[in-house]
Amino acid sequence: MVHSPEQDAIDLRLVERCQRGHADAFRELVDRYQARIFNMAYRMLHNREEAEDITQEAFLNVFRAIDSFKGDRFSPWIYKIASNLCLDHLRRRRLPTVSLDAPVNADMDVAREIADNTSLPEEEALSEALGIDIQRAIDSLPERYRVVTVLRHIEDLSYEEIAEVLGIPLGTVKTRLFRAREMLRERLSDSL
Amino acid sequence: MERRMECAEVYNWLQAYLDGGVTAEQERAVEAHIRACPRCRRRLVELARAVNALERSEDLSPRPEFTRRLYELLERETGRPPGPKRKGRAPGG
Numbered sequence: 001m002v003h004s005p006e007q008d009a010i011d012l013r014l015v016e017r018c019q020r021g022h023a024d025a026f027r028e029l030v031d032r033y034q035a036r037i038f039n040m041a042y043r044m045l046h047n048r049e050e051a052e053d054i055t056q057e058a059f060l061n062v063f064r065a066i067d068s069f070k071g072d073r074f075s076p077w078i079y080k081i082a083s084n085l086c087l088d089h090l091r092r093r094r095l096p097t098v099s100l101d102a103p104v105n106a107d108m109d110v111a112r113e114i115a116d117n118t119s120l121p122e123e124e125a126l127s128e129a130l131g132i133d134i135q136r137a138i139d140s141l142p143e144r145y146r147v148v149t150v151l152r153h154i155e156d157l158s159y160e161e162i163a164e165v166l167g168i169p170l171g172t173v174k175t176r177l178f179r180a181r182e183m184l185r186e187r188l189s190d191s192l
Numbered sequence: 193m194e195r196r197m198e199c200a201e202v203y204n205w206l207q208a209y210l211d212g213g214v215t216a217e218q219e220r221a222v223e224a225h226i227r228a229c230p231r232c233r234r235r236l237v238e239l240a241r242a243v244n245a246l247e248r249s250e251d252l253s254p255r256p257e258f259t260r261r262l263y264e265l266l267e268r269e270t271g272r273p274p275g276p277k278r279k280g281r282a283p284g285g
Contacts, residue, residue, distance in 0.1 A: 023267075030262060038254040052258050056265065063266055134245045152211075153246035159213070178207040184242040185235070 011074035018066050026066070029074070030059055036155060037082045043150045044086040046139050054089060058082040079157070079165045083147055090143050137187045145180035152177055197225050199232055206236055210243055 011032070017025030037058055041051035058081050071077055138146060151157045151165060159177075163170045202225045208214045209222045226233040 026266065027263065030259065034259060034262070035251065035253045038258075039252050042252050052254050055254060056258070056262050059262055060265060060269065063269060134249050137242075138246075149246070153243060154249070156247075159211075174204075174208070178204065181207065181210075181239055181242060184246070185238045188242050188245060189238050 008073050008075065012072070015066060015069055015074055019069075026063060029062075033075075033078055034059070037078065040079070040082060040150055040155055041086055043135070043138055043154050044083075044146060045089065046135055050089065054082065054085045057085055061085075076161055076164045079151065079155070079161075080167075083151065083165060087143055087147060133188065133191045137184050140187060141180050141183060145176050145183065148173060148176045149180040149184070197221055199225075199229060202232065206232060207239070209236070210239055 011029070014025045014029050014032075018029070034055060038051055038055045041054040041058075042048060045051050045054065058078065061081050062078055069077065138149065141149060147166065148162055151162045152159075157165065159170055159173050162173045162177075166173070202222060205214050205218045205222050206226075209219065214222065226236055
């Protein structure tokens with residue numbers, strides 16, 4: 001598990017300082033969480049620009065709502081905000097934005113995404129460094145399975161934390177995670 | 193004599209076994225099953241490989257200018273540091 005009670009206590013102290021008007025405390029929260037939130041968003045969206053936009057929006061939402069934060073742990077709160085933004089973004093991405101004359105098929109999103117992600121040399125290098133097989137396998141998961149997998153195996157959250165972040169029962173977390181891993185196993189069994 | 197569990201019965205435990213989320217008794221049952229069942233043994237190895245590939249995948253960071261831009265946006269948000277009495281101030285000034 002990523003977040004020890006000590007880390008939670010540091011977060012809460014920073015939140016309290018934010019609530020008392022200390023700007024430097026919010027910067028510290030940004031420093032503590034930006035890489036994790038960005039990494040989660042990148043794995044969910046497989047697009048650097050979009051992942052940065054979502055990360056930025058997540059921090060702005062946290063900043064706007066921090067006065068009303070009364071929880072006892074900060075990290076599930078920011079993961080909840082960020083994962084909801086990712087899921088909303090993926091839903092919007094699915095909406096057809098192409099000409100009505102163009103044929104609509106299931107490959108379109110994949111083709112567009114591949115085009116998006118190979119348009120920049122940097123993105124190509126990045127994909128290679130990250131292991132394109134594993135990212136493509138993550139991309140192929142249905143969104144509700146993808147988010148559970150990313151939170152568990154990229155962000156190292158426990159089943160209980162994932163249930164809290166996504167607002168779903170513990171049993172559903174396990175069912176989705178187990179199904180997702182079975183799908184990944186099937187897709188990766190030839191390449192690993 | 194202890195009954196050997198069926199593959200379907202052991203499957204969820206097999207998955208939970210990967211996360212260390214089984215009891216000692218379940219762990220023994222899983223291990224006894226995979227010793228006797230090559231199909232489940234192979235499945236467990238493949239699942240473990242998929243999980244390892246995910247967990248070994250490299251972490252990414254946002255670009256340095258991202259953080260700078262975020263700080264600028266946060267300052268623009270209220271024109272001052274975050275605090276308890278922002279109500280009534282128009283965003284962006």
